Amino acid sequence: MHLHGMWMELENGAGGYLPRKHTIVLKPAERWSVAITADAAGRWAFHCHLLLHMEMGMFRVVEVA
Ligand SMILES: [Cu+2]
Numbered sequence: 001m002h003l004h005g006m007w008m009e010l011e012n013g014a015g016g017y018l019p020r021k022h023t024i025v026l027k028p029a030e031r032w033s034v035a036i037t038a039d040a041a042g043r044w045a046f047h048c049h050l051l052l053h054m055e056m057g058m059f060r061v062v063e064v065a
Pocket residue numbers: 048049050053058
Protein backbone atom coordinates (compact mmCIF):
# COMPACT_ATOMS: atom_id res chain seq x y z
CA MET A 1 0.00 0.00 0.00
CA HIS A 2 1.25 3.45 -0.90
CA LEU A 3 0.47 6.66 0.95
CA HIS A 4 1.28 9.87 -0.84
CA GLY A 5 2.39 13.04 0.93
CA MET A 6 3.35 11.69 4.36
CA TRP A 7 5.48 8.99 5.89
CA MET A 8 4.10 5.84 7.44
CA GLU A 9 6.18 4.61 10.39
CA LEU A 10 6.05 0.84 10.45
CA GLU A 11 5.26 -0.43 13.96
CA ASN A 12 7.49 -3.49 13.82
CA GLY A 13 8.10 -4.06 17.53
CA ALA A 14 11.73 -2.87 17.32
CA GLY A 15 11.42 -0.17 19.95
CA GLY A 16 11.73 3.44 18.95
CA TYR A 17 13.31 2.79 15.59
CA LEU A 18 10.36 2.68 13.24
CA PRO A 19 11.20 2.40 9.52
CA ARG A 20 9.71 5.30 7.56
CA LYS A 21 7.91 4.16 4.44
CA HIS A 22 5.80 5.60 1.66
CA THR A 23 5.00 2.09 0.40
CA ILE A 24 4.48 -1.12 2.39
CA VAL A 25 4.42 -4.48 0.62
CA LEU A 26 1.69 -6.72 2.05
CA LYS A 27 0.89 -10.35 1.39
CA PRO A 28 -2.78 -11.30 0.92
CA ALA A 29 -4.69 -10.89 4.22
CA GLU A 30 -1.54 -9.68 5.98
CA ARG A 31 -1.87 -6.81 8.45
CA TRP A 32 0.60 -4.19 9.60
CA SER A 33 0.20 -1.27 11.94
CA VAL A 34 1.64 2.11 11.06
CA ALA A 35 1.86 5.48 12.78
CA ILE A 36 1.26 8.56 10.66
CA THR A 37 1.96 12.15 11.67
CA ALA A 38 -0.63 14.05 9.67
CA ASP A 39 1.52 17.13 9.08
CA ALA A 40 0.81 17.81 5.41
CA ALA A 41 -2.51 19.49 4.75
CA GLY A 42 -4.29 18.41 1.62
CA ARG A 43 -5.83 15.43 -0.10
CA TRP A 44 -3.54 12.44 -0.54
CA ALA A 45 -3.91 9.18 -2.39
CA PHE A 46 -3.69 5.95 -0.36
CA HIS A 47 -3.77 2.95 -2.66
CA CYS A 48 -2.58 -0.44 -3.78
CA HIS A 49 -0.28 -0.46 -6.81
CA LEU A 50 -2.18 -3.27 -8.53
CA LEU A 51 -4.64 -1.74 -10.99
CA LEU A 52 -7.18 -4.54 -10.43
CA HIS A 53 -7.12 -3.91 -6.68
CA MET A 54 -7.53 -0.16 -7.17
CA GLU A 55 -10.54 -0.82 -9.39
CA MET A 56 -11.95 -3.07 -6.64
CA GLY A 57 -11.76 -0.28 -4.08
CA MET A 58 -8.23 -0.26 -2.72
CA PHE A 59 -7.90 3.43 -3.51
CA ARG A 60 -8.88 6.02 -0.94
CA VAL A 61 -8.31 9.72 -0.44
CA VAL A 62 -6.82 10.71 2.92
CA GLU A 63 -7.68 14.31 3.74
CA VAL A 64 -5.57 16.25 6.24
CA ALA A 65 -7.33 19.47 7.27
CU1 LIG B 1 -3.37 -4.94 -3.89
